[in-house]
Amino acid sequence: MLVAEVEGLSKRFGTVQALDRVDVAIEPGCTGLVGSNGAGKSTLIKLLLGLLVPDQGRASVLGHDVAADPLAVRGRVGYLPEGACLPGDVTAADFVAFMAQLGGLPPRPARERAAEVCYQVGLDEERYRAVGGFSTGMQQRVKLAVALVHDPAFLLLDEPTDGMDPQGREDMLDLIARIRGELGIDVLVSTHLLGDVERVCDRVVMVHGGHVLAQGSIAEIAGTTEPGFGIRLGDNGPEVLAALRAAGLEARPSGEELLVQGPSDLIRDVAAQRGWPLRRLVPRAPSLEETFLRLQAAQGGPPVPAVQQPETPEAAWGVRR
Amino acid sequence: MTELSSPAGTIYDRGYRHYEGPREGRGRRVRAIAAAGVRRVLGLKRNWKTKVVPFGLLALAFGPVFAFIGARVLVGEAVGEFLGYGRYLRVVAALLLLFAATAGPELLCPDRRQNVLALIFTRPVTRSDYLLAKLAALLAVVGLIALVPLVVLFVGNTLTADSAATYLRQNLDDLGRILLAGSVLTVFYSVVALAAASLTDRRAVATAGLLGVFLGTTALANILFFTASFEGRRWVAFLSLAGLPGRFVDWLFGVPFDPGTLADQAGFTGPAYLVATGVVTAGAAAVLIWRVLRLRA
Amino acid sequence: MSGPAAADAPVVELRRFSKWYGDVVAVADLSFELWPGVTGLLGPNGAGKTTTLKAICGLLHPSQGEVLLFGRPIQHDPMLYRAIGVVPDGDRLYPRLTVRSYVRLHAELQGLADAGAAADRAIAEVDMGPLADRRLKGLSKGERQRTKVAGAIVHQPSLLVLDEPMTGMDPGQRARFIELVRLIGSAGVTVLVSSHILAEVERLASQILVLVSGRLAASGDYHAIRDLMADQPRTVMVKADDARRLAAGLIALPSTVSVELDGDALRARTRSVDSFATALPRLARDQDATLREVRTTDESLEQVFRYLVGRR
Numbered sequence: 001m002l003v004a005e006v007e008g009l010s011k012r013f014g015t016v017q018a019l020d021r022v023d024v025a026i027e028p029g030c031t032g033l034v035g036s037n038g039a040g041k042s043t044l045i046k047l048l049l050g051l052l053v054p055d056q057g058r059a060s061v062l063g064h065d066v067a068a069d070p071l072a073v074r075g076r077v078g079y080l081p082e083g084a085c086l087p088g089d090v091t092a093a094d095f096v097a098f099m100a101q102l103g104g105l106p107p108r109p110a111r112e113r114a115a116e117v118c119y120q121v122g123l124d125e126e127r128y129r130a131v132g133g134f135s136t137g138m139q140q141r142v143k144l145a146v147a148l149v150h151d152p153a154f155l156l157l158d159e160p161t162d163g164m165d166p167q168g169r170e171d172m173l174d175l176i177a178r179i180r181g182e183l184g185i186d187v188l189v190s191t192h193l194l195g196d197v198e199r200v201c202d203r204v205v206m207v208h209g210g211h212v213l214a215q216g217s218i219a220e221i222a223g224t225t226e227p228g229f230g231i232r233l234g235d236n237g238p239e240v241l242a243a244l245r246a247a248g249l250e251a252r253p254s255g256e257e258l259l260v261q262g263p264s265d266l267i268r269d270v271a272a273q274r275g276w277p278l279r280r281l282v283p284r285a286p287s288l289e290e291t292f293l294r295l296q297a298a299q300g301g302p303p304v305p306a307v308q309q310p311e312t313p314e315a316a317w318g319v320r321r
Numbered sequence: 322m323t324e325l326s327s328p329a330g331t332i333y334d335r336g337y338r339h340y341e342g343p344r345e346g347r348g349r350r351v352r353a354i355a356a357a358g359v360r361r362v363l364g365l366k367r368n369w370k371t372k373v374v375p376f377g378l379l380a381l382a383f384g385p386v387f388a389f390i391g392a393r394v395l396v397g398e399a400v401g402e403f404l405g406y407g408r409y410l411r412v413v414a415a416l417l418l419l420f421a422a423t424a425g426p427e428l429l430c431p432d433r434r435q436n437v438l439a440l441i442f443t444r445p446v447t448r449s450d451y452l453l454a455k456l457a458a459l460l461a462v463v464g465l466i467a468l469v470p471l472v473v474l475f476v477g478n479t480l481t482a483d484s485a486a487t488y489l490r491q492n493l494d495d496l497g498r499i500l501l502a503g504s505v506l507t508v509f510y511s512v513v514a515l516a517a518a519s520l521t522d523r524r525a526v527a528t529a530g531l532l533g534v535f536l537g538t539t540a541l542a543n544i545l546f547f548t549a550s551f552e553g554r555r556w557v558a559f560l561s562l563a564g565l566p567g568r569f570v571d572w573l574f575g576v577p578f579d580p581g582t583l584a585d586q587a588g589f590t591g592p593a594y595l596v597a598t599g600v601v602t603a604g605a606a607a608v609l610i611w612r613v614l615r616l617r618a
Numbered sequence: 619m620s621g622p623a624a625a626d627a628p629v630v631e632l633r634r635f636s637k638w639y640g641d642v643v644a645v646a647d648l649s650f651e652l653w654p655g656v657t658g659l660l661g662p663n664g665a666g667k668t669t670t671l672k673a674i675c676g677l678l679h680p681s682q683g684e685v686l687l688f689g690r691p692i693q694h695d696p697m698l699y700r701a702i703g704v705v706p707d708g709d710r711l712y713p714r715l716t717v718r719s720y721v722r723l724h725a726e727l728q729g730l731a732d733a734g735a736a737a738d739r740a741i742a743e744v745d746m747g748p749l750a751d752r753r754l755k756g757l758s759k760g761e762r763q764r765t766k767v768a769g770a771i772v773h774q775p776s777l778l779v780l781d782e783p784m785t786g787m788d789p790g791q792r793a794r795f796i797e798l799v800r801l802i803g804s805a806g807v808t809v810l811v812s813s814h815i816l817a818e819v820e821r822l823a824s825q826i827l828v829l830v831s832g833r834l835a836a837s838g839d840y841h842a843i844r845d846l847m848a849d850q851p852r853t854v855m856v857k858a859d860d861a862r863r864l865a866a867g868l869i870a871l872p873s874t875v876s877v878e879l880d881g882d883a884l885r886a887r888t889r890s891v892d893s894f895a896t897a898l899p900r901l902a903r904d905q906d907a908t909l910r911e912v913r914t915t916d917e918s919l920e921q922v923f924r925y926l927v928g929r930r
Contacts, residue, residue, distance in 0.1 A: 036788040037758040049443055071445035075344075085439040087431060089367055101353035102444040104344035113340060120337050135663055146440060151340035163785075165663040165814050166923055183337050192788045195817045264909050272903040277895030281912040292789055 001063070003028055003154055003186045004048055009057035011043050018043040020210040021057065026188060030180040032197030032218075033190040034292060035207035041190050042082075044207070045156055049079060062153055075104065078147030082158040086139055088132030092123055095131060096145045103150025110149075117145045121175060137168035144175065148185075155179065155187045161196060169196075176200050194288040206292055213295040222291045228261035228284055230254070234276035243270050259284070350446055351454045358458030362424040375462075378420045382413055382470045390477035397481075406471055406495055407574025410502055413467060414567050417510045418535060421463055425514030426527035428455045433522040438616060452613045459511040467510075468503035475499060495574075502570045505595070509566045509602050516605035519612035538562045546583050558587035559597045568594040627689060628653055629777055629808040630674055635683035637669050644669040645832045648683070652777075652810060656803035658819035659812040661829035662927060667812050668707075668781070670829065674810065675704050675779055687777065700728060703770030705763070707781040713755035717746055717765050720754060724769035740772040744798060760791025764798070771802065778802060780811045784818065796821050816919040826919070828926050835926040844922050851875045851887040854894055857911040858882065858902065867901045868894070885915070 004026040011019045019040045035041045046052040047059055050070025059066040061073045087095060093114055100110035118127040121141045126134070131142060140160060147155055160176065161169040177200045179185050189201060197204055197218070204221055206213040214221050228250075234240045236258050244251040247270050249262035257280065260267060264281060271278040325332040364371035404412075432438050441451065475496055482488035517531040518524075542561035546554055559565065561583065568584050571577070572591020578584040628651035635648040645666040652674075661667050672678045673685045676692035676699060684691055687698045711720065721740055725733035741750050744764040754762060763783055770778060780799070784792050799822055803809045813819050819826065826843070828835040836843050858864050865877045865884045873894060875887040888894040891914060902909050915921070 034789060036790055037760060037786070051442065071447070074443055075445045077443075079440075079443040081439045081443070083436070083439075085436045087435050087437050089371075091366075094366060098353060098357055099440065099444065102350050102441065102446055104346065104349055104445075105340070106343060106345060106349065107353075109340070109342045116338070137663065143440075148337075150444075163814075166660070166816050166920065167662055167927060169814065170920070170924075192786075192792065193815065194789050195815075268899045268902050268909055271899035275896060275900075277892050278899045278909075278912055279891060279895045279914065281909055283911060289789055289793065293793060296790055 001028075002026060004059070004061040004188075006044070006047070006059045007057055009044075009047060009059060010055045011040075011047065011052065012055055013043075017210045019047070019054075022207070022210070022212055024205055024212060024215060026186075026205070027203060028186050029202040030176070030187040030189065030200055032194075032201035032204040033188055033207070034192070034194060034197060034204060034288075035213075036209075036296065040207050040210050042158070045079075045158060045188075045190060048156065049074060049077065075150070076153045078150065078152035078155045080140075080143045080147045080155070080157040080160055082162060086131045086134075086142060089130055091128055092118060092131050092134070092138075092142050092145070093127040096127070096142065096149050099146045100149040105150060113149055113151075114145070117149045118142075121145045121148070122171060136163035137165065137171075140164055140168070140172060144172075148179075153185065155185055156190070157187065158190045160189060160191070161193065173200050194292060198288050204288065206295060208296045208299050211299065213292070213299060218288060222288050228259060229264060229267065230257035230280070230282050230284060231260055231267060231278070232257060232280035233267070233271055233278050234274070240276065243274060257282075347450060350444070351450050351457070354441075354446070354451060354454035355458045355461075358428050358455055359461055362427055362458065362462050374423050375420065378416050379466065382416050382466045383473070385409075385412075386470045386474045386477065389474070390481065393477065393481040405574060405576065406474070406499055407571060407576035409471065409474065410506070410570050410574070411567060413470065414506055414570070417463055417467055417506055418532070418563065420466060421459065421510040421514035422517075422528045422531045423524075424459060424462060425511070425531070426518040426521075426524035428459060429515060429518040430522050430524040430527060433616070442616075448614050448616055451616075452610065456511065456515060459515060460507055463511045464503065464507040467507045468500065471499045471503060472496070498573050502573055505569065505598065506566050509598055512602050512609065513562075513605045516609040516612075519609050535563045539564060543583050546586070555587040555589070558583055558589055559594075562601065565594050565598045565601060569598060629688065630810075631684075631686040631689070632670075632673070633684045633686070635670075635673060635680050635685055637666075637673065637678060637681045643832055645673075645829075648829075648834055650827055650834060650837050652808050653825075654803070654806045654808050655825065656799060656809040656811060656823040657825040657827060658823040659810055659827050659829070660814075660816070660819060660923060661835075665829040666832040667829055671779055671781055671810070671812060674777075675702055700773060701776045703773065703775035703778045705766045705770050705778075705780045705783050707785075711754045711762060711766070714753055716751050716753050717741060717757075717768070718750045720765055721768045721772050725772045728773035730773055736772050737768075740768040743771065744768045745794070758788075758791070759786035760788060760795070763787060763791075763795065767798070771807075776808060778807050778809045780809065782813055783811065784813065784815070792818065816923055820919045828923065830927050836922075840919055840922055843926075850925070851889050852891050853915045854886050854888060854891065855911070855913055855915050856884050856886065856898065856909065858884075858907050858909050860905070860907055863905055864902065864907050867905065868898070871897055882910075 002025050004024075006022060006024040009019050009022045009024075010017070022040070022044070024044070033041055033044070043052065047054055048061055048066065050066045050073055053067070062076050064072045064076075066073055090098075093111075096118060097107075097110045097114035100114050101107060105113060115127070118124070121144050123138065123141050123145065126138060131139065134142065140162070144157075144160070147157070157176065161172050164172060173196060176187060176189065180187050180200065189197065191197060201218060203215070203217050205215040206221070233244075236253065236256075241251050241253070241258065244258070244260060244267070247266045249260050249266055251258050251260045253259075267281065268278070270276075360366055363375045364373075432441065442448075475492070478492075479485050479488050514531060517534075518527045521527050521530070539561040542557045542564075545557045545560070564584060568578065568589075569591050572594070630652035632648050632650055635645065636643070637645045648670065659667055659670065669678065673680060674692075676685075676687075679693060686692070687701065690698060692698050715723070718737060718741065722733050722737040725736045725740075730736045738750075741747055744767050746761065746764050746768060749757065749761060754765065757765070767780075767783070784795055787795060796818060799809060799811065803823075811819070811822055813822075820840075824839050824841070825837075826840050827837045856864065859882065861882050861884045862879060865879055865886075868874055868884070868886050869877045871888070871894065873888050873890040875889060877887075878885045886894065895912075898909075898912065901907075
């Protein structure tokens, strides 16, 4: 059963058509929602939550029609909004418990569950401190706790790693992966960071200019831009290239790697025979970013810049250090 | 994480569990918002500074009553009459204005300013639920000051009278008046204060604005009446917001309007002021409903 | 801009720079150099990055130590401010200004002779030409950030400081912005970028500065830093059909510290990646095992960063 579904959905704000007869199907699992700014991502989320009324079309979440029964939807969905939305002078435990009651839990279970969920998201004794003094990372955790405390079946996370430092981002992404994996809660992550989507999501929905560019599993969408492997063999130099080609493989340099097409056994044998170290052998990873930018450009978006992998130090500088 | 158990020992599951317990409906949600509102307004579960105004006003409302009763008990009838109920209500009304002017904004403005509404309205909470809950919270606390001190005074008078039964029989209608007056004051100040709070997201602005309007309209009414002369100038009596419920209460308890004041000279009777109070309350309610129903998550 | 500057002295130099606020030591004993090109400034929240950035822009007095731009202390030399361009955190721009007037304002504040032409040039460099007459209020986040960059480069500074410049930008805007910064860096400008998104810092800069708890945890080329993390055995992940059999062979190698099996993948910790990588293909060939994937799992900037932050 689909977690959420949208059919022929349109919404206009003044002269801007935020969504134009959009059809989206959200399958169980973790789905990424990506798009350019103003493309309709937040509009779509608000429509799914019943916070906006569409001009046309229908939306349903967890089997409930959003227009007919928005309260039922909101009772089973957890939402992590972007930006500041927490009261300053209340403790985290109190606020999460309050939000639990707003989800229908009686006061005592609300308190207990609030404490449990705070612990799960990594807020331990801090939950007795006022939210106003929290760092961004802790605030994001509070928001996640609020979204989870009433045990939703579906989580909508809007820029969950916003403003967090690298460690915090790691922790949040791990949490999201756990929520999806161990807890079996379906998740929709709306974000600008395609790397995060590649990391925790199974599927992705791409929007641009009020239309859906693509939706499906990440493997399907990003495809394999090229089959084959990226390798580091020996010094990746001309001799290596020659040997690979002599073995019947197609090979060409690309940044720090050589892109090689052909069976990996041949690569292995060249390495073994010549005694060169095989430091890296990685199936060509689909890049969501390349796909998104290409699709966006095809839709009349801005032209695609050359997406660069990290290069050698000298190439990035005008002057040698 | 699953629980592991053998006859000799068990490792318990501390992982996330799904919630299987009862889920209550609208009543729970509204009560939660209202209870949170009452706690906020009284400064409970927050630092001591937020308790100063509410508890200070409570002390001012109850203090004299308890002091008087205490004195009565110790000294007896010699203490003489306390301020009549009507006159004491004038004092209470001033306290109510101050309290509502700070509490109303406290209930509505921070949620908007800190954007907590973004979270609240993604729960199954409608705007009308929200409004109802906030109004209930304010009515409860304002009602506390409007009704309880006077009821306590009445009870005190009854118990310290020579014959409680006689006193009660003779003054029972005063109790009725107390309840009526208290209710009118409570509803008026609560609705007006919330309406003012709904117009801005800054507490200080709402409080200052509200007090400013009350003082300003009174001053304006007096100035217009006593300095200008035009047809129907007695009607400016209704311009003075502070006076509207107050004059009704005076009339209710048979307290004459102070001679020389606007109310005295304008010549309207108590019930007229009650109607005016009702009109203003209805207008404020309309503003409040319009503003809250427009709130965006 | 003109060609790369010949730099034989660092553009920015911090010498034992410390800053404390009352009892709190924000930054302690920081010494490093910045040269032309793009450098990434990384660190957990509260590590002192903002303090360091402010110091480099001349917005702070050091409590101790020196902050030098072209060899001169920044605070005492107002002329030096002409050499700096800053794109700070936050999104407060005068909404009613147009792009052109915003950039022109910056040009005039810098005392440029031909402010209009300079503004047009800067606007073209950030690719905002078609939007030059739009008001800032109606632009997207990415377009506003680009405008801020134009304002910061209009006077052709030698030093450009960017604090979390890509916040709120969508994927397309991010990719274009990274290109823009690389271009500016390769033209000889010294660019310092503070960011939390390590995957993007990897693409922007190969020189990094890592601050942890107010101190410098590492500086330089992150590939080199990675190679220096030698006091730990390196982890290599290998996916193959019969991983168990392969593992048995690998553990026999003298340089191998340990091997863990997880389904069709094995994780080996080895004291020498080179000898491991040389032995692996031979072993696989001898066993007729097909290799599906080989990679060192502590290669990315994420891993380097985690190691640096976690060390005491």
